[in-house]
Amino acid sequence: MDTVTDVAAARARLEEEKTRVRAELGEEIEAPGQMTYGSQAAAAAQVFAQQRDLAFREQAERRFRAIDHALARIDAGTYTVCEICGGPISAERHEAVAWATTCVECGRTHH
């Protein structure tokens, strides 16, 4: 049985997620503080924390672009059309990943 994609609900979810991700991006990455601990382990831990923050930020930025892109596709009326093969994106897939722009098959091979 086919489930029809609820585009209005998807838009609401995307807007909500966008607000959340924007808030995440708005938070400043902790600036490298003064080295109060002289040990190498403390320095290594700090570098690790910075790299983790950067990776997290990159991920959030990618997510933000994907959400924006999905919203543009809703506006264009192509939200449920796979970007790669032109086939339909199932409601179940959008249920799982609201910003998906490809069908499950294409999503397996393209990221």
Ligand SMILES: [Zn+2]
């Ligand atoms: Zn496809």
